[in-house]
Amino acid sequence: NAGVTQTPKFQVLKTGQSMTLQCAQDMNHEYMSWYRQDPGMGLRLIHYSVGAGITDQGEVPNGYNVSRSTTEDFPLRLLSAAPSQTSVYFCASSYSAGGRELFFGEGSRLTVL
Amino acid sequence: GENVEQHPSTLSVQEGDSAVIKCTYSDSASNYFPWYKQELGKRPQLIIDIRSNVGEKKDQRIAVTLNKTAKHFSLHITETQPEDSAVYFCAGRSTDKLIFGTGTRLQVFP
Numbered sequence: 610n611a612g613v614t615q616t617p618k619f620q621v622l623k624t625g626q627s628m629t630l631q632c633a634q635d636m637n638h639e640y641m642s643w644y645r646q647d648p649g650m651g652l653r654l655i656h657y658s659v660g661a662g663i664t665d666q667g668e669v670p671n672g673y674n675v676s677r678s679t680t681e682d683f684p685l686r687l688l689s690a691a692p693s694q695t696s697v698y699f700c701a702s703s704y705s706a707g708g709r710e711l712f713f714g715e716g717s718r719l720t721v722l
Numbered sequence: 723g724e725n726v727e728q729h730p731s732t733l734s735v736q737e738g739d740s741a742v743i744k745c746t747y748s749d750s751a752s753n754y755f756p757w758y759k760q761e762l763g764k765r766p767q768l769i770i771d772i773r774s775n776v777g778e779k780k781d782q783r784i785a786v787t788l789n790k791t792a793k794h795f796s797l798h799i800t801e802t803q804p805e806d807s808a809v810y811f812c813a814g815r816s817t818d819k820l821i822f823g824t825g826t827r828l829q830v831f832p
Contacts, residue, residue: 640818642820644822649731649824649825650824651728651811651822651823651824651825652766652811652822652825653822654819654820654821654822657818657819659818665818667819668723668819668821699765699766706815706817706818707754708753708754708771708773708815710756710768710771711756711758711766711768711820713765713766713767714765715765716765
């Protein structure tokens, strides 16, 4: 049981490049989400999904796209990277949205030059 | 939507002392309030949570209290140990979103 797996762990991009952060969970969780963590800003919700085929915006969705075609996978896409998107990104999942423990991946550190 | 404020941003205590971290939330409909601990370079992990129909919950040296009227909740750590040193995040659940506070860096000195 791997839990929540994120790839890559580290990535350096140039401004304007695109990339996808991958997230997969093997716990059959319905709820998945993406957060970004910046110093002094805590964990800010980017996008979330309550089940396959359903996604919604969080606190800071601009510049990011998501899709949820399967229960297991929830990729985060940066269409045109900007230096302001330099951050540590965490994918997290839970059994449901209704007040259950969030299990986090190990994080992906992204640097945009 | 939900807004969660957390204080203090840093907290230093002597080993064996108690530590208290406070959070306030804005959405009166929020009904679930977890606390996460993040050690340096690691992922956040749940340490305790409380639901809106409960005023206090304890688990060994940690406890959480909730005041729904004032819309604030607190984390209490007693008999602190060096391994309690970490960043602690409170959170509140509004509809399907779990919104986090900005974190408290707790340092426990031997």
